[in-house]
Amino acid sequence: MKRIGIIGFGVMGESLATALLKYSDRYEIGLMEKREKRVILAEEKYGLAVYSNPKAVMENSDIIIVAVKPQDLSFLLEELKESLPGNFKGSKYPFGIISIVAGRKMDVYRKYLAGRGDISNIARFMPNISARISKAPVGVSFSDKADEEFKREAIIIAEALGTPVEVSENLIPAITGLSGSGIAFVFKFVHALSVGGVYAGLPYKTALETVKLMLSGAAALLDLSKEDPAELIHEVISPSGTTIEGILSLEKGAFDYTVIDAVKSAALRAKELEA
Template identity: 30%
Template sequence: MSKLFFLGAGKMATAIAGGLVKAGTFQADELLAFDVNPKAAEAFQNATGIRCVTADCKAAAAGAETVLLAVKPQMLADAAAPLRSAGNRLFLSIVAGVSIDRLTELTGSERIVRIMPNTPMLVGRGAAGFSAGPKANEEDIALTERILASVGIAFRVDEKYMDAVTALSGSGPAYVFEFIQALADGGVSEGLPRDMATQLAAQTVLGAAEMVLKTGTHPTVLKDQVTSPAGTTARALEVMYRNGFAATVIDAMHACARRSEELGKK
């Protein structure tokens, strides 16, 4: 009997499960996973030390206190079907775009917490938003917070803001990767070796982010501190402003949020 059962053993499930064991939130023998893909199951086991089975999902999940849904949206209905008759246990979902109402319908449980994770959970630096269904109790919410704290930070939000969370932290790593790539490309165009440029770019983004988080100083203030009048940074920022850097990022987030809304209606 497991305390937490993972339905799906992909990269995000692996990141969360591994983080839980590493943080001591659960012991490996308190967790169990299921995935129909033998290669995914083997990779999950090798990475986390947690057993992952590939047959008889219903039997594997029997007695599990909590189920974490971690399958692709198009697979959810079929994957969750064997678990419908298991009573009103807690279901946590990291399945993109699936509403609490739909999760309740598919699982037969009223104890639902919907989570929007992000890929930096793979390195313990995740940023997640979660929304609790009306019948999720305080213990359910506390467990969710403990789980997410093992792989990063998390904020509870009303479900109507989940599309905004998707556009910010859910898809945000892709925007940052694009920015890191652009910084590195700029370095290469100025003559730096590719490996050096990439490392300098990534470390610059990491260091700047740490300054925001650790100092509590507003990003604008930190930016001003490194921008001398008529200096090199001021000239670079002038070009970014003229080309609509901030507006482009915000417009991209709006487009992401609208697409998230569309997918949630399918």
């Protein structure tokens, strides 16, 4: 059984723990968290072992998953550096670091932990909040020297969160804009559609349930159909019908441009944070 140590128990840290606890026969999960309310939640709701300092979590983990806020990473790495032995060979399993910190490249870990042994096993994940139900697309990138055993283990961990999408690290900002941030754009679209249903006369609850069913059906159709989204749109549109009127309204509001620009802006911001 491999020991996974999660550092940070915010929204994504909790999502990770929730997903990985389903694999209790494979992983022993612990975490490091300093906020009292989050510690109580981790212990009472999830039954997790909570460590108060980096040294303890390092001593009790084979793979570390870093899930802190970007602005907190430098301070954390300084603490980790002081906690590391002269090398990582004391673990029964190859030591590895998985980072889900937005806007922080793997080089940051190599820089801070240089001189503390073998730090070749580093992976970077970019999931979204649907990881809590194991339905997230998970952007995955590996350091150049990561060994195959660590890669296999990291992919298994990514599969606990959803579906891994392996990309080079320079494309992680694109995954961030499209999926990490994009799920919020989907929620906003769902809300807007539901409010549209209210305007058309439905109660909000009924409208929202209808939208969720529609989205589920649309996703299933995209999975099963060989047609792309543009072709499916044309199957719904009829001359002088209701759908073309709605499409016209979307185009008046520059719908396509606005969505493309939202993804581009989020991806560019993710790239800026890496600089």
